[in-house]
Amino acid sequence: MPTFKFEALDTSGTEVKDSVEAVNEEEAQQKIRQMGYFVTKLTAMAAAKKAGKGGKKTGKKRKTRTITIGGVSGKQLCTFTRQFSTLQDAGLPVLRSLRILEHQMKPGLLKNALIDVVDDVESGTSLSDSLGKHPRCFDRLYVNMVRAGEAGGALEVILQRLADFKEKAQSLKRKIIGAMVYPLVVIFVAVSILGFIMVVVIPKFKKIFDDFKLPLPTPTVVLIETSTWFARYWWVIPLFPLAFVLLIKLIRLSKAGAYAVDKCKLWIPLTGKILEKSTVARTMRTLGTLVASGVPILESLAIVRETANSLVFERMFQRVYESIREGDTIAEPMKQSRLMDDMVTNMVEVGEETGDLDTMLFKIADFYDEEVDTAVKSLISTLEPLMIVVLGLIIGGIVISLFLPLISLIEGLSK
Numbered sequence: 001m002p003t004f005k006f007e008a009l010d011t012s013g014t015e016v017k018d019s020v021e022a023v024n025e026e027e028a029q030q031k032i033r034q035m036g037y038f039v040t041k042l043t044a045m046a047a048a049k050k051a052g053k054g055g056k057k058t059g060k061k062r063k064t065r066t067i068t069i070g071g072v073s074g075k076q077l078c079t080f081t082r083q084f085s086t087l088q089d090a091g092l093p094v095l096r097s098l099r100i101l102e103h104q105m106k107p108g109l110l111k112n113a114l115i116d117v118v119d120d121v122e123s124g125t126s127l128s129d130s131l132g133k134h135p136r137c138f139d140r141l142y143v144n145m146v147r148a149g150e151a152g153g154a155l156e157v158i159l160q161r162l163a164d165f166k167e168k169a170q171s172l173k174r175k176i177i178g179a180m181v182y183p184l185v186v187i188f189v190a191v192s193i194l195g196f197i198m199v200v201v202i203p204k205f206k207k208i209f210d211d212f213k214l215p216l217p218t219p220t221v222v223l224i225e226t227s228t229w230f231a232r233y234w235w236v237i238p239l240f241p242l243a244f245v246l247l248i249k250l251i252r253l254s255k256a257g258a259y260a261v262d263k264c265k266l267w268i269p270l271t272g273k274i275l276e277k278s279t280v281a282r283t284m285r286t287l288g289t290l291v292a293s294g295v296p297i298l299e300s301l302a303i304v305r306e307t308a309n310s311l312v313f314e315r316m317f318q319r320v321y322e323s324i325r326e327g328d329t330i331a332e333p334m335k336q337s338r339l340m341d342d343m344v345t346n347m348v349e350v351g352e353e354t355g356d357l358d359t360m361l362f363k364i365a366d367f368y369d370e371e372v373d374t375a376v377k378s379l380i381s382t383l384e385p386l387m388i389v390v391l392g393l394i395i396g397g398i399v400i401s402l403f404l405p406l407i408s409l410i411e412g413l414s415k
Contacts, residue, residue, distance in 0.1 A: 003045040004028040005124055008037035019045065025093045041150055044095050045124045072110045072137045074173065078166040080110065085159035094155070095121050113137040126150060141286060141303050148294040158293050165289045169282060172369055176278065179376040183383045190391045197398060199234070202227035205402050214409055219401040259311040266312060270382065274375045280340065281368035283308055283317070288361030297324055313339065330357075343367075 005019045006028070016037055022028035025042060032042075080101060087097035098121060102114035113134040120130035128147035131138040142162065149158030206224050209216060216224070230237075251257035266272045283304050290300035301324065305317035316337040323333045331349035334340045344364050351360030 005043045005045050006032055006037075007041040008032055026091070041126065042153075043124055043126055044093065044121065072108070074166070074170050076108075076110055077137070078163070078170050080105070081159060081166050082163040085156065085163045088156035088159055094127055110137055127155075139307070141290065141307060144295050144299060144303060145290065145293045148290075151294070161289055161293055165285060168285060168365075168369070172278060172281065172372060175373055176274070176376060179380055182380065183387065186384075186387050190387070194394065195230070195234070197395075198227045198230040202398075202402070203231065209405055212409060214405045217401075217404045219397070220405055223398060223401040255311070259315070262311045265310075270379050274372060274379065276339070277368050277372045277375060279308065279310055279313055280344065281365050281372060283313060284344070284361045284368065285365035288358045288365060291361065292358035 002023070003019050003021050004025065006017070008016045008018075020028050020031050022031055025044070028042060083101055084097060087100060088094070092100075095118070098114060098118050102111060102118055105111040105114060113136075116133065117127070117130040120133070121127055126147075128143050128150055131146055132143040145158050145162050146155070149155035202224060206227070209220075209224075248261060252261055266276050268275075286307060287300055287304045290303060291297065295303075298321065301317055301321040305314050305321060308314045308317060316333065316339055319333040319337065320330050324330060329349065329352055331345045331352060334348060335342075335345045347360045347364055348357070351357035
Protein backbone atom coordinates (compact mmCIF):
# COMPACT_ATOMS: atom_id res chain seq x y z
CA MET A 1 0.00 0.00 0.00
CA PRO A 2 1.40 3.46 -0.90
CA THR A 3 2.69 5.73 1.84
CA PHE A 4 1.77 9.43 1.95
CA LYS A 5 3.89 12.01 3.72
CA PHE A 6 1.82 14.88 5.10
CA GLU A 7 2.06 18.21 6.89
CA ALA A 8 -0.98 19.30 8.87
CA LEU A 9 -2.24 21.54 11.68
CA ASP A 10 -3.88 20.23 14.84
CA THR A 11 -6.77 21.88 16.68
CA SER A 12 -4.39 24.24 18.49
CA GLY A 13 -2.72 25.34 15.23
CA THR A 14 0.52 23.42 15.85
CA GLU A 15 2.21 22.03 12.75
CA VAL A 16 2.40 18.23 12.56
CA LYS A 17 4.55 16.19 10.15
CA ASP A 18 3.94 12.45 9.74
CA SER A 19 3.08 9.77 7.21
CA VAL A 20 0.09 7.52 6.59
CA GLU A 21 -0.62 4.45 4.44
CA ALA A 22 -3.58 4.63 2.07
CA VAL A 23 -4.77 3.36 -1.30
CA ASN A 24 -4.97 6.87 -2.81
CA GLU A 25 -4.80 10.56 -1.90
CA GLU A 26 -8.51 10.79 -1.05
CA GLU A 27 -8.28 7.95 1.46
CA ALA A 28 -5.09 9.46 2.93
CA GLN A 29 -6.79 12.83 3.43
CA GLN A 30 -9.78 11.11 5.05
CA LYS A 31 -7.53 9.20 7.49
CA ILE A 32 -5.65 12.38 8.40
CA ARG A 33 -8.91 14.23 9.05
CA GLN A 34 -10.04 11.36 11.28
CA MET A 35 -6.89 11.94 13.34
CA GLY A 36 -8.16 15.48 13.97
CA TYR A 37 -5.66 17.22 11.70
CA PHE A 38 -6.15 19.80 8.92
CA VAL A 39 -4.02 18.85 5.88
CA THR A 40 -1.75 21.56 4.45
CA LYS A 41 0.52 19.38 2.32
CA LEU A 42 0.23 15.79 1.08
CA THR A 43 2.89 13.98 -0.95
CA ALA A 44 3.02 10.41 -2.23
CA MET A 45 6.16 8.55 -1.16
CA ALA A 46 7.93 6.01 -3.35
CA ALA A 47 7.57 2.41 -2.27
CA ALA A 48 10.80 0.86 -1.03
CA LYS A 49 12.29 -1.51 -3.51
CA LYS A 50 13.34 -4.85 -2.11
CA ALA A 51 16.09 -7.04 -3.47
CA GLY A 52 14.87 -10.11 -5.37
CA LYS A 53 16.23 -13.60 -5.26
CA GLY A 54 19.89 -14.09 -6.11
CA GLY A 55 20.68 -10.55 -4.98
CA LYS A 56 19.11 -8.99 -8.09
CA LYS A 57 17.22 -5.76 -7.62
CA THR A 58 13.90 -5.15 -9.24
CA GLY A 59 12.95 -1.73 -10.52
CA LYS A 60 11.36 0.15 -13.37
CA LYS A 61 13.25 0.76 -16.57
CA ARG A 62 14.56 4.31 -16.66
CA LYS A 63 12.96 6.36 -19.41
CA THR A 64 15.24 7.87 -22.01
CA ARG A 65 15.35 11.60 -22.68
CA THR A 66 15.73 13.14 -26.10
CA ILE A 67 18.20 15.83 -27.11
CA THR A 68 16.31 19.11 -27.50
CA ILE A 69 17.00 22.56 -28.91
CA GLY A 70 15.09 25.68 -27.85
CA GLY A 71 12.38 26.00 -25.23
CA VAL A 72 8.73 25.17 -24.69
CA SER A 73 6.13 26.97 -26.79
CA GLY A 74 3.35 28.85 -25.04
CA LYS A 75 0.76 26.74 -26.85
CA GLN A 76 2.32 23.48 -25.65
CA LEU A 77 2.51 24.65 -22.03
CA CYS A 78 -1.06 25.97 -22.24
CA THR A 79 -2.33 22.58 -23.49
CA PHE A 80 -0.42 20.71 -20.77
CA THR A 81 -1.81 22.98 -18.04
CA ARG A 82 -5.40 22.57 -19.25
CA GLN A 83 -5.05 18.77 -19.45
CA PHE A 84 -3.44 18.63 -16.00
CA SER A 85 -6.25 20.79 -14.63
CA THR A 86 -8.91 18.50 -16.15
CA LEU A 87 -7.28 15.36 -14.72
CA GLN A 88 -7.03 16.92 -11.25
CA ASP A 89 -10.64 18.10 -11.42
CA ALA A 90 -11.64 14.51 -12.24
CA GLY A 91 -10.10 13.41 -8.93
CA LEU A 92 -6.99 11.59 -10.19
CA PRO A 93 -3.89 11.62 -7.94
CA VAL A 94 -1.14 14.05 -8.94
CA LEU A 95 1.39 11.30 -9.70
CA ARG A 96 -1.00 9.38 -11.93
CA SER A 97 -2.00 12.57 -13.77
CA LEU A 98 1.65 13.40 -14.43
CA ARG A 99 2.35 9.89 -15.71
CA ILE A 100 -0.60 10.06 -18.11
CA LEU A 101 0.52 13.43 -19.48
CA GLU A 102 4.17 12.40 -19.70
CA HIS A 103 3.22 9.21 -21.56
CA GLN A 104 1.19 11.04 -24.23
CA MET A 105 3.61 13.98 -24.58
CA LYS A 106 5.63 14.20 -27.79
CA PRO A 107 9.45 14.04 -27.40
CA GLY A 108 10.88 17.41 -26.46
CA LEU A 109 11.99 19.63 -23.61
CA LEU A 110 8.63 19.47 -21.80
CA LYS A 111 8.54 15.64 -21.94
CA ASN A 112 12.10 15.49 -20.57
CA ALA A 113 11.08 17.80 -17.72
CA LEU A 114 7.97 15.73 -16.95
CA ILE A 115 10.06 12.55 -16.73
CA ASP A 116 12.17 14.23 -14.03
CA VAL A 117 9.09 15.68 -12.30
CA VAL A 118 7.44 12.23 -12.13
CA ASP A 119 10.62 10.76 -10.61
CA ASP A 120 10.90 13.59 -8.06
CA VAL A 121 7.23 13.46 -7.00
CA GLU A 122 7.43 9.68 -6.72
CA SER A 123 10.44 10.02 -4.41
CA GLY A 124 8.57 12.41 -2.10
CA THR A 125 9.42 15.86 -3.46
CA SER A 126 6.53 18.33 -3.64
CA LEU A 127 5.10 19.14 -7.08
CA SER A 128 6.06 22.83 -6.90
CA ASP A 129 9.67 22.04 -5.96
CA SER A 130 9.86 19.48 -8.77
CA LEU A 131 8.56 21.99 -11.33
CA GLY A 132 10.93 24.65 -9.97
CA LYS A 133 13.91 22.54 -11.07
CA HIS A 134 12.96 23.21 -14.71
CA PRO A 135 12.82 27.02 -15.17
CA ARG A 136 13.02 26.67 -18.97
CA CYS A 137 9.59 25.00 -18.89
CA PHE A 138 7.90 26.37 -15.77
CA ASP A 139 8.55 30.00 -14.86
CA ARG A 140 8.41 31.51 -11.39
CA LEU A 141 4.74 32.47 -11.75
CA TYR A 142 3.81 28.88 -12.62
CA VAL A 143 5.76 27.37 -9.72
CA ASN A 144 4.45 29.83 -7.12
CA MET A 145 0.85 29.30 -8.15
CA VAL A 146 1.25 25.52 -7.87
CA ARG A 147 2.89 25.99 -4.45
CA ALA A 148 -0.06 28.11 -3.32
CA GLY A 149 -2.45 25.43 -4.57
CA GLU A 150 -0.58 22.73 -2.64
CA ALA A 151 -0.54 24.79 0.55
CA GLY A 152 -4.27 25.56 0.32
CA GLY A 153 -5.30 22.04 -0.70
CA ALA A 154 -6.95 23.40 -3.86
CA LEU A 155 -4.50 22.40 -6.58
CA GLU A 156 -7.24 21.65 -9.12
CA VAL A 157 -8.71 25.16 -8.71
CA ILE A 158 -5.28 26.79 -9.06
CA LEU A 159 -4.51 24.77 -12.18
CA GLN A 160 -7.82 25.86 -13.71
CA ARG A 161 -6.94 29.50 -13.05
CA LEU A 162 -3.46 28.95 -14.42
CA ALA A 163 -4.86 27.29 -17.55
CA ASP A 164 -7.32 30.19 -18.04
CA PHE A 165 -4.49 32.68 -17.61
CA LYS A 166 -2.25 30.90 -20.12
CA GLU A 167 -5.08 30.61 -22.66
CA LYS A 168 -5.98 34.31 -22.42
CA ALA A 169 -2.30 35.29 -22.75
CA GLN A 170 -1.97 33.07 -25.84
CA SER A 171 -5.18 34.50 -27.29
CA LEU A 172 -3.90 38.08 -26.92
CA LYS A 173 -0.56 37.13 -28.47
CA ARG A 174 -2.27 35.41 -31.42
CA LYS A 175 -4.46 38.47 -32.05
CA ILE A 176 -1.46 40.80 -32.25
CA ILE A 177 0.62 38.43 -34.42
CA GLY A 178 -2.33 37.61 -36.69
CA ALA A 179 -3.14 41.28 -37.20
CA MET A 180 0.44 42.07 -38.21
CA VAL A 181 0.65 39.33 -40.86
CA TYR A 182 -1.23 41.30 -43.53
CA PRO A 183 0.89 44.50 -43.33
CA LEU A 184 4.12 42.45 -43.35
CA VAL A 185 3.00 40.51 -46.43
CA VAL A 186 2.08 43.74 -48.24
CA ILE A 187 5.43 45.33 -47.34
CA PHE A 188 7.32 42.22 -48.52
CA VAL A 189 5.46 42.18 -51.86
CA ALA A 190 6.01 45.93 -52.33
CA VAL A 191 9.75 45.63 -51.65
CA SER A 192 9.97 42.66 -54.05
CA ILE A 193 8.23 44.64 -56.83
CA LEU A 194 10.48 47.65 -56.28
CA GLY A 195 13.54 45.41 -56.30
CA PHE A 196 12.46 43.87 -59.62
CA ILE A 197 11.93 47.34 -61.14
CA MET A 198 15.33 48.54 -59.91
CA VAL A 199 17.30 45.49 -61.08
CA VAL A 200 15.49 44.49 -64.30
CA VAL A 201 13.33 47.30 -65.69
CA ILE A 202 15.39 50.46 -65.13
CA PRO A 203 18.65 49.07 -66.70
CA LYS A 204 16.71 48.41 -69.93
CA PHE A 205 15.50 52.01 -70.02
CA LYS A 206 19.08 53.14 -69.34
CA LYS A 207 20.23 51.25 -72.42
CA ILE A 208 17.56 52.97 -74.55
CA PHE A 209 18.62 56.38 -73.23
CA ASP A 210 22.30 55.63 -73.98
CA ASP A 211 21.50 54.46 -77.52
CA PHE A 212 19.62 57.67 -78.29
CA LYS A 213 22.15 59.80 -76.36
CA LEU A 214 19.34 61.68 -74.70
CA PRO A 215 20.02 64.46 -72.16
CA LEU A 216 18.60 63.15 -68.92
CA PRO A 217 16.77 65.29 -66.36
CA THR A 218 17.91 65.22 -62.73
CA PRO A 219 15.14 62.85 -61.44
CA THR A 220 16.05 60.29 -64.13
CA VAL A 221 19.78 60.53 -63.36
CA VAL A 222 19.12 59.99 -59.65
CA LEU A 223 16.86 57.02 -60.42
CA ILE A 224 19.42 55.37 -62.73
CA GLU A 225 22.26 55.87 -60.26
CA THR A 226 20.09 54.41 -57.49
CA SER A 227 19.26 51.42 -59.71
CA THR A 228 22.97 50.88 -60.52
CA TRP A 229 23.91 51.00 -56.85
CA PHE A 230 21.02 48.69 -55.96
CA ALA A 231 22.07 46.12 -58.61
CA ARG A 232 25.71 46.12 -57.42
CA TYR A 233 25.26 46.39 -53.65
CA TRP A 234 21.82 44.83 -53.00
CA TRP A 235 23.40 42.64 -50.30
CA VAL A 236 24.08 45.75 -48.20
CA ILE A 237 20.34 46.47 -47.76
CA PRO A 238 19.64 43.58 -45.32
CA LEU A 239 22.59 44.81 -43.25
CA PHE A 240 20.73 48.01 -42.34
CA PRO A 241 18.00 46.31 -40.21
CA LEU A 242 20.62 43.91 -38.85
CA ALA A 243 22.86 46.82 -37.83
CA PHE A 244 19.86 48.55 -36.24
CA VAL A 245 19.00 45.44 -34.19
CA LEU A 246 22.63 45.06 -33.06
CA LEU A 247 22.76 48.74 -32.10
CA ILE A 248 19.62 48.35 -29.96
CA LYS A 249 21.13 45.26 -28.30
CA LEU A 250 24.34 47.17 -27.54
CA ILE A 251 22.36 50.05 -26.05
CA ARG A 252 20.36 47.60 -23.89
CA LEU A 253 23.55 46.22 -22.33
CA SER A 254 23.42 49.07 -19.80
CA LYS A 255 20.40 49.46 -17.53
CA ALA A 256 19.98 53.14 -18.44
CA GLY A 257 20.12 52.29 -22.14
CA ALA A 258 17.59 49.46 -21.73
CA TYR A 259 15.23 51.79 -19.88
CA ALA A 260 15.60 54.44 -22.62
CA VAL A 261 14.82 51.85 -25.34
CA ASP A 262 11.74 50.58 -23.49
CA LYS A 263 10.60 54.16 -22.94
CA CYS A 264 11.04 54.98 -26.65
CA LYS A 265 8.98 51.91 -27.60
CA LEU A 266 6.02 53.42 -25.74
CA TRP A 267 6.45 56.72 -27.66
CA ILE A 268 6.32 55.14 -31.15
CA PRO A 269 3.19 56.35 -32.96
CA LEU A 270 0.41 53.76 -33.35
CA THR A 271 2.37 50.77 -32.00
CA GLY A 272 3.41 52.41 -28.72
CA LYS A 273 -0.15 52.50 -27.37
CA ILE A 274 -0.71 48.88 -28.35
CA LEU A 275 2.44 47.84 -26.50
CA GLU A 276 1.41 49.85 -23.43
CA LYS A 277 -2.14 48.47 -23.34
CA SER A 278 -1.02 44.87 -23.89
CA THR A 279 1.54 45.17 -21.07
CA VAL A 280 -1.11 46.57 -18.72
CA ALA A 281 -3.52 43.75 -19.65
CA ARG A 282 -0.87 41.06 -19.15
CA THR A 283 0.54 42.37 -15.86
CA MET A 284 -2.89 43.03 -14.32
CA ARG A 285 -4.08 39.52 -15.25
CA THR A 286 -0.87 38.03 -13.83
CA LEU A 287 -1.24 39.95 -10.57
CA GLY A 288 -4.94 39.09 -10.33
CA THR A 289 -4.28 35.39 -10.91
CA LEU A 290 -1.56 35.31 -8.24
CA VAL A 291 -3.65 37.20 -5.67
CA ALA A 292 -6.71 35.00 -6.33
CA SER A 293 -4.53 31.90 -5.91
CA GLY A 294 -3.42 32.93 -2.44
CA VAL A 295 0.15 33.96 -3.24
CA PRO A 296 1.29 36.70 -0.79
CA ILE A 297 0.98 40.19 -2.26
CA LEU A 298 4.70 41.01 -1.99
CA GLU A 299 5.66 37.75 -3.70
CA SER A 300 3.00 38.41 -6.36
CA LEU A 301 4.37 41.90 -7.07
CA ALA A 302 7.92 40.54 -7.26
CA ILE A 303 6.81 37.96 -9.85
CA VAL A 304 4.86 40.54 -11.89
CA ARG A 305 7.85 42.88 -11.78
CA GLU A 306 10.12 40.18 -13.22
CA THR A 307 7.66 39.14 -15.93
CA ALA A 308 6.74 42.67 -17.11
CA ASN A 309 9.33 42.51 -19.96
CA SER A 310 9.69 46.30 -19.80
CA LEU A 311 12.02 48.24 -17.51
CA VAL A 312 9.53 51.12 -17.48
CA PHE A 313 6.81 48.91 -15.97
CA GLU A 314 9.39 47.06 -13.89
CA ARG A 315 10.34 50.30 -12.12
CA MET A 316 6.67 51.09 -11.51
CA PHE A 317 6.04 47.69 -9.91
CA GLN A 318 9.21 48.13 -7.84
CA ARG A 319 7.75 51.35 -6.43
CA VAL A 320 4.45 49.53 -5.76
CA TYR A 321 6.40 46.75 -4.03
CA GLU A 322 8.20 49.24 -1.78
CA SER A 323 4.92 51.04 -1.05
CA ILE A 324 3.22 47.81 0.09
CA ARG A 325 6.23 46.84 2.19
CA GLU A 326 5.99 50.18 3.99
CA GLY A 327 2.28 49.67 4.63
CA ASP A 328 0.93 51.99 1.92
CA THR A 329 -1.43 51.28 -0.98
CA ILE A 330 -0.94 49.83 -4.47
CA ALA A 331 -2.91 52.55 -6.26
CA GLU A 332 -0.84 55.57 -5.20
CA PRO A 333 2.50 54.55 -6.85
CA MET A 334 0.53 53.59 -9.96
CA LYS A 335 -0.95 57.09 -10.13
CA GLN A 336 2.47 58.69 -9.72
CA SER A 337 3.99 56.59 -12.53
CA ARG A 338 1.45 57.98 -15.07
CA LEU A 339 1.65 54.68 -16.95
CA MET A 340 -1.83 53.63 -15.86
CA ASP A 341 -5.06 55.40 -16.78
CA ASP A 342 -7.22 56.88 -14.04
CA MET A 343 -9.69 54.06 -14.59
CA VAL A 344 -7.04 51.47 -13.68
CA THR A 345 -5.85 53.23 -10.54
CA ASN A 346 -9.42 53.95 -9.40
CA MET A 347 -10.46 50.31 -9.85
CA VAL A 348 -7.35 49.12 -8.00
CA GLU A 349 -8.12 51.56 -5.20
CA VAL A 350 -11.72 50.28 -4.96
CA GLY A 351 -10.45 46.70 -4.99
CA GLU A 352 -8.09 47.43 -2.09
CA GLU A 353 -10.81 49.12 -0.05
CA THR A 354 -13.40 46.36 -0.62
CA GLY A 355 -10.95 43.44 -0.31
CA ASP A 356 -11.88 42.32 -3.83
CA LEU A 357 -8.61 43.24 -5.54
CA ASP A 358 -8.33 40.12 -7.70
CA THR A 359 -11.79 40.65 -9.26
CA MET A 360 -10.96 44.27 -10.10
CA LEU A 361 -7.64 43.25 -11.64
CA PHE A 362 -9.37 40.67 -13.85
CA LYS A 363 -11.89 43.31 -14.99
CA ILE A 364 -9.04 45.69 -15.86
CA ALA A 365 -7.29 42.92 -17.83
CA ASP A 366 -10.48 42.03 -19.73
CA PHE A 367 -11.11 45.68 -20.56
CA TYR A 368 -7.56 46.21 -21.83
CA ASP A 369 -7.68 42.99 -23.86
CA GLU A 370 -10.60 44.51 -25.76
CA GLU A 371 -8.71 47.82 -26.00
CA VAL A 372 -5.73 46.04 -27.56
CA ASP A 373 -8.00 44.24 -30.02
CA THR A 374 -9.59 47.56 -31.04
CA ALA A 375 -6.19 49.31 -31.27
CA VAL A 376 -4.77 46.55 -33.48
CA LYS A 377 -7.77 46.78 -35.84
CA SER A 378 -7.36 50.57 -35.95
CA LEU A 379 -3.67 50.13 -36.75
CA ILE A 380 -4.47 47.82 -39.66
CA SER A 381 -7.15 50.16 -41.01
CA THR A 382 -4.61 53.02 -40.83
CA LEU A 383 -1.71 51.09 -42.34
CA GLU A 384 -3.63 49.79 -45.36
CA PRO A 385 -4.28 53.19 -47.04
CA LEU A 386 -0.93 54.52 -45.81
CA MET A 387 0.99 51.68 -47.49
CA ILE A 388 -1.03 52.08 -50.69
CA VAL A 389 -0.32 55.83 -50.81
CA VAL A 390 3.42 55.38 -50.13
CA LEU A 391 3.75 52.60 -52.70
CA GLY A 392 1.76 54.66 -55.22
CA LEU A 393 4.03 57.68 -54.71
CA ILE A 394 7.18 55.57 -55.18
CA ILE A 395 5.89 53.82 -58.31
CA GLY A 396 4.55 57.13 -59.66
CA GLY A 397 7.91 58.81 -59.09
CA ILE A 398 9.71 55.99 -60.93
CA VAL A 399 7.31 56.12 -63.87
CA ILE A 400 7.58 59.91 -64.19
CA SER A 401 11.39 59.80 -63.98
CA LEU A 402 11.56 57.16 -66.73
CA PHE A 403 9.14 58.87 -69.10
CA LEU A 404 10.53 62.40 -68.84
CA PRO A 405 13.39 61.63 -71.34
CA LEU A 406 10.97 59.71 -73.59
CA ILE A 407 8.68 62.74 -73.73
CA SER A 408 11.68 64.88 -74.77
CA LEU A 409 12.56 62.28 -77.45
CA ILE A 410 8.99 62.24 -78.82
CA GLU A 411 8.89 66.05 -78.90
CA GLY A 412 12.20 66.11 -80.77
CA LEU A 413 11.02 63.58 -83.36
CA SER A 414 7.77 65.45 -83.96
CA LYS A 415 9.55 68.68 -84.92
